[in-house]
Amino acid sequence: MLLKGKTVMVTGGSSGIGQAIAIGAAREGADVAFSYWGSDEGALKTKEAILETGQKALAISGDVALPESAISFVQETVEVLGKVDVFVSNAGICPFHSFLDMPAEIFERTMRVNLHGAYYMVQAAANQMVAQKTGGSIIAISSISALVGGEYQTHYTPTKAGLLSLMQSTAIALGKHNIRCNAILPGTIETEINRDDLADASKRSYMEARTPLGRLGKPEDLVGPAVFLASDMSQYVTGASLLVDGGMFVNLQ
Ligand SMILES: NC(=O)C1=CN([C@@H]2O[C@H](COP(=O)(O)OP(=O)(O)OC[C@H]3O[C@@H](n4cnc5c(N)ncnc54)[C@H](OP(=O)(O)O)[C@@H]3O)[C@@H](O)[C@H]2O)C=CC1
Ligand SMILES: C[C@H](O)[C@@H]1OC(=O)[C@H](O)[C@@H]1O
Numbered sequence: 001m002l003l004k005g006k007t008v009m010v011t012g013g014s015s016g017i018g019q020a021i022a023i024g025a026a027r028e029g030a031d032v033a034f035s036y037w038g039s040d041e042g043a044l045k046t047k048e049a050i051l052e053t054g055q056k057a058l059a060i061s062g063d064v065a066l067p068e069s070a071i072s073f074v075q076e077t078v079e080v081l082g083k084v085d086v087f088v089s090n091a092g093i094c095p096f097h098s099f100l101d102m103p104a105e106i107f108e109r110t111m112r113v114n115l116h117g118a119y120y121m122v123q124a125a126a127n128q129m130v131a132q133k134t135g136g137s138i139i140a141i142s143s144i145s146a147l148v149g150g151e152y153q154t155h156y157t158p159t160k161a162g163l164l165s166l167m168q169s170t171a172i173a174l175g176k177h178n179i180r181c182n183a184i185l186p187g188t189i190e191t192e193i194n195r196d197d198l199a200d201a202s203k204r205s206y207m208e209a210r211t212p213l214g215r216l217g218k219p220e221d222l223v224g225p226a227v228f229l230a231s232d233m234s235q236y237v238t239g240a241s242l243l244v245d246g247g248m249f250v251n252l253q
Contacts, residue, residue, distance in 0.1 A: 001028050001029035002028045002029070002227050002228075002230075002231040002232075002233060003025055003028040003029050003030035003086070003227065003230060003231055004028070004029030004030075005029065006025075006029070006030045006031075006085040006086055006230070007030065007031045007032075007033070007077070007081045007082065007083050007084055007085050007086070008022070008025040008030040008031070008032050008033070008085065008086040008087075008088065008230060009032075009033045009034070009035075009073070009074070009077055009084055009086065009087045009088065009125060010022045010025070010032065010033075010034040010035070010088040010090055011034070011035045011064050011073075011088070011089055011090050011091035011117070011118075011121055012034075012035065012036060012037075012064070012090045012091030012092065013032075013034025013035065013036055013043070013046050013059070013090070014034070014036035014037075014038075014039040014040075014042035014043040014045075014046060014059075015036075015039055015042045015191065015192050016189070016191030016192055016193060016219050017090055017141060017186065017189060017191060017219045017222050018034065018088070018090035018091065018141075019034075019042065019045070019046045019219065020218075020219035020220050020222060020223050021088055021090065021219075021222060021223055021226045022034045022046050022050060023046060023049045023050060023053075024220070024223030024224075024226065024227060025086070025226070025227065025230065026049070026050040026053040026055040026057070027053050028227050028231070029055065030055060030085075030086070030230075031055050031056035031057070031058075031081045032050050032055060032056070032057055032058070033057075033058040033059075033060065033073070033076070033077040033080070033081055034046060034057075034058070034059055034060070035059075035060045035061070035062055035064065035069070035073050035091065036059065036060075036061055036091075037061065037062070037063055037064065037091070040061075043059045043061070044059075046059065047059045056080075056081055058076065058077060058080050058081060060072070060073050060076055060077075063113075063117075064091045064113055064117035064118075064121060065109070065112040065113045065116060065117045066117075067116075067120040069117075069120075069121075070117075070120040070121045070123065070124035070125075071124055073121070073124070074124040074125055074127075074128050078128060083128075083132055083134070084125055084128045084129060084132070084136065085129075085134065085136050085137070086136060086137045086138075086139070086230040087121070087122065087125035087126075087129075087136070087137075087138045087139070088138075088139045088140075088141065088226060088230070089118040089121050089122055089138070089139070089140045089141065089163070090141040091113065091114075091117060091118075092113060092114045092141070092159070092193070093109070093110060093113050093114065093193070094110070094153065094156045094193050094194070095109075095110065096152040096153065096196075096197055097152055097155065098151070098152060099151070099152075099154040102154065102155060106155060107155040110155045110156055110159060111155070111158075111159060114156070114159035114160070114162075114163070115158075115159040115162045115163065115166075118140060118163055118166065119166060122138055122140070122166065122170060122181075125138060126138065126170065126174055126177075126179060129174075129177065129179050130174075130177050130179070133177075135177065135178030135179055135180075136177075136178075136179045136180070137179070137180045137181075137182075137229060137230050137231075137234070138167070138170065138174070138179060138180065138181045138182075139181075139182055139183070139184060139226060139229050139230065140163040140164070140166060140167050140181075140182075140183045140184070141163075141183075141184050141186065141222075142160045142161075142163040142164045142167070142183040142184065142185050142241065143157075143160035143163075143185055143186055144185050144186065144187045144188075144243060144245050144248060144249050145157040145160040145161075146160040146161040146163065146164040146183070146185055146241075147161075147185070147249060148249070160185075163183060164183045164185070164241055167181045167182055167183040167239065167241070168181075168239050171238040171239030172239070175238060180229075180234070180235075180237060180238035181238055181239065182229045182234070182237060182238060182239070182240045182241065182242065183240070183241040183242070184222060184225055184226060184229065184241075184242050184244055185241055185242065185243045185244065185245065186217060186221075186222055186244050186245065187211065187216075187217055187243070187244065187245025187246055187248040187249070188207045188211070188216050188217060188245070188248065189216065189217035189218065189219060189221065189222065190216050190217065190218060190219075191219060198216070204216075207248075210248050210251050211245070211246040211247060211248045211251070212246060212247030212248070212250075212251055213246035213247055214246075215246065216246075217244070217245070217246060221244060221246075222244055225242050225244050229242070
């Protein structure tokens, strides 16, 4: 069990990648606190799956875009689970939209949820880890979209590049506290975030054809990389980024 005795926090644990990582961490022996916003049903499913492993589970509802959500998520986790060893910043949205007529509210909401929210969450978790004097591991779920653009993602890709950059800078700021900061860059993973986008058969086959491993990703594909970066197996890894994309990024032709 790679995470035995650790407490792991995950934002956006009610669905998709965050749900898989929260459950996967519990299967590796961690107690898990996760946040979510609207999906009570998904949160219950995650909580039950964590409890089935015999580990403790804490589900907290709150809008990650608000700075106060970060403070209360960390405080409640410490009250109930005692400490924070690993923090996974995962919650995010991607409301596909064309650039020239991008509504300001979609742009600003995407920035606030994906980037500002992650910043406040990472800061709150890091302060707790520093106070504990036990070191820790912080992981941001960035994206292949930190490295390449998307016609309908002009508001989204900058947030993912921002997260990658945030992990590089916090790796420097927090190294003296033995807190490691790394980014995971998923490719196209089938979840709620892209259900509508991938319902377009031609778009789906294009994405599949671009992927050397021949299929789109599943949320479970992110569990091994996240557990590795969370665990002491990666004790000398910080400021790094790990593409988990089936090879999509390197496939030009
Ligand atoms: N799927 C993919 O192909 C890729 C995804 N990513 C990134 O992975 C992360 C997870 O996405 P994915 O699992 O695909 O998507 P999902 O839509 O399946 O999950 C998103 C999660 O984020 C939570 N969330 C969304 N908005 C808020 C908010 N305002 N406050 C708190 N929680 C919120 C959701 O909670 P609730 O439903 O309860 O509101 C949900 O738990 C995102 O950051 C995304 O950008 C990166 C690369 C590729
Ligand atoms: C939502 C997209 O389908 C998904 O998210 C990303 O970060 C990548 O652009 C993926 O294709």
